[in-house]
Amino acid sequence: MNLRRYLPILDWGSRYGRETLANDLLAAVIVTIMLIPQSLAYAMLAGLPPQVGLYASIAPLIAYAIFGTSRTLAVGPVAVVSLMTAAAVGNVATQGTPEYLGAAVTLAFLSGLFLLAIGLFRLGFLANFLSHPVISGFITASGLLIAASQLKHLLGVPAGGDTLVEIGAELAGSITGINLPTALIGVAGLAFLFWVRRGLQPLLQRFGLSPRTSSMLAKAGPVLVVAASTVAVWALDLGAAGVRTVGAIPKGLPQVTLPPLDPAAWVALAIPALLLSVVGFVESVSVAQTLAAKRRQRIDPDQELIALGASNLGSAFSGGFPVTGGFARSVVNFDAGAETPAAGAYTAVGIAVATLFLTPLIRDLPNATLAATIMVAVLSLVDLKALARTWSYSRADFAAMAVTILLTLGMGVEAGIIAGVGLSLALFLYRGSRPHVAIVGRVPGTEHFRNVLRHQVETVPGIITVRVDESLFFANARYLEDTVYDLIAKDPSIRHLVLMCSAVNEIDASALESLEAINARLKDAGVTFHLSEVKGPVMDRLQRSHFLQSLTGEVYLSQHEAIQRLKVQTLTQKPSDPGFNLGADI
Incomplete structure (x- = not known):
């Protein structure tokens, strides 16, 4: 058996040098700064304690560094997978209970097993049956759904719901209970983060910074919001005014965890884990292939399945939840000059250091700030113009995209992705059955x-x-x-x-x-x-x-x-x- 095929680290590791080490360390520092608030935010989105997001950003990155073929893909919690985690786990356990965390660990474990099996049997081509319009529609709808779900944290009101209609109704009923300090923090953070994406880089360049440096600093904008809002809550004692914060986060590295042996939960989570695996793989491979092409490199999709499977198993065994390759942090990793997957391993070390020493500093971090971070990240995924482009090109693809969006918004993420898979297969068979x-x-x-x-x-x-x-x-x-x-x-x-x-x-x-x-x-x-x-x-x-x-x-x-x-x-x-x-x- 060729070990280099299943352990790409043996290939690039044999040529690792000082210059590569320096570039990877620099990229790791930048991605670590970006990943800490993201990890906390996506754990909250999944309905989990914030430290779980940090746990899911340590072992998975090390596993991917060993098994992954992309030189710049950054693995960890992402918005769409976090939303799907909340939807799946919410069906088998109540949020805030130990059973909920156990179900999330089980979901990561099952997802890892599915990805590993699909990769070992070289069945990655099956993901090709998910058409691009369907995936685009699902991501757009998920982005809207995630943004809507964060409004309760942004405004400081109690509201729930799994669909856009339910969320809207809950928010409408709670509109009179808006917490003013929370809303001010959330809206200000949201406005600043939107400005950072467009205005900070040109401003820094006018001060003489290079385009690359200014771009890196602009992408670290969420860290400024986190720091400023945390200091404001602490200095003004806004917790007493009703501003909800992440609270005390346990210090220390994650403990080795095994998924609970609950057959009923395993059966209930099997299909969601499979759907989550497919969506995570498609998103991850799309990002990896795009970045690899820019450097005239290549990735192996089947080995990527194995790497993502190992990453999810690593997350499960360290008390985390499902992970995949993230677009934003991967682009930052690429732009920062990462040359090998070792940059991800160094990022994992940075996150581990944060869990050991920095958690007391984020006790007063307001949930509204994390909500603003999530909303800005996911709204960049929303592409409603794609509907018009698809309509002008193909009515059948437009119908598939529109149905996926409507079902995801109206019935939830699981119904949306199941419908998307079904529509993709139906379109494939229909077109194949009526050849030109x-x-x-x-x-x-x-x-x-x-x-x-x-x-x-x-x-x-x-x-x-x-x-x-x-x-x-x-x-x-x-x-x-x-x-x-x-x-x-x-x-x-x-x-x-x-x-x-x-x-x-x-x-x-x-x-x-x-x-x-x-x-x-x-x-x-x-x-x-x-x-x-x-x-x-x-x-x-x-x-x-x-x-x-x-x-x-x-x-x-x-x-x-x-x-x-x-x-x-x-x-x-x-x-x-x-x-x-x-x-x-x-």
Whole structure:
């Protein structure tokens, strides 16, 4: 067994040097500063104690450094996965109880097992069946749902709900109970964070800082809000005025934890864990591939599954919740100059130091500040303009995106992602079942054949060429049969039908039976059935069947050759020949 395949650290670790170490350490410092408030915020979003977010940012990063193939992906708690965690765990336990934390640990453990199994069996391609419009719609809806769910912390009012309607109704009923100091902190923090994203970098550049340095400082904006709001709460004793804070956070590293052996909870969390694994993998791999392409590097999706599985198992065994690769922190890691996954391991050390020594400093950190941090992060994921772009390009994809958004907002994240998976598969099967089929002719003066409806082409009387632009399989085999029979029925003068297979990459057993049926019925109708431009692998499989022995016509290397030879046969064939005894009733 090639250990380097499953342990990429053996590859890049053998070339690790001082310069790489310096770059990774710098990136780790920057990401650590960014990750501390994010970890606390996403733990709150998942309905968990804030220290759990820190725990989920230590062991997973070390595990990914060992098994991951992306040089710059930063693993940890992310908004969408945290929301899905809250939705799944909330169905089996009450928030704030030990059972709730145990269920979150179980969810991370199950997610890790699913990811690990899918990676070991190299089934990462299954994630390709989730269409981009569906994923985009789900992330947009989740961003809106997360932002709405944080308004209660931003305003200091009690409100719950799993859907946009429920959250809106709860907020409307609590609007008179807004805590003014909390609202001032939350709104001010929100406004500052939005300004930081757009205005701080140009301001710093006007003071002479380089674009890279100013960008790094701008991305550390949440740390300024955390520090300022924490000092304000402590100095003005705003806790006495009703401002809710994260409170006392236990110091120390996480203890080794095992998921509770509760069969009922495991069964209830199995499907949510699988859905969470798929969404986390798609998000993580998308980010990793984008960043790798910028440096002309590559990642191995199946090994990424193993790495994410190990990361989630690490989170579970250290008392954390599900994690995946985050977009914002990965971009920061990339921009900060991280060269290897070791930067993530150094970040884990930084988080560990924070849990040992810095937790007393964030006791007075207001929940409103964490809510503002979450809202700014997730609203950047909302892309409502994608609806208009998708509508103008594909009505079917727009319908899938719109339904995913509406179901996620109206029924919750689990219903939204299940509907998204179902719609993606339904669209795939629908499109595959109705392939583009064209009658083609020769472009004058060339050997190229194009659609007769789109180009000025030459055709030969008595010969019709059908090009199918799809592999032939069980879902579209009958459609091809019906198309061929309709063409023959409409034109009794046809003596030869050529199926142009230039776009056919595979013919499965169902499609083979359909080809045999077409061959038999065309023979009864006095029409000779031919194939052209059959690809090598497809021809190899056809030669292992009896189809070629029963084929009434020939298999031609090119469509041009087919027309040249059949034109001669058609011109020399007499009206009394069998080929002219066309059956009218087919």
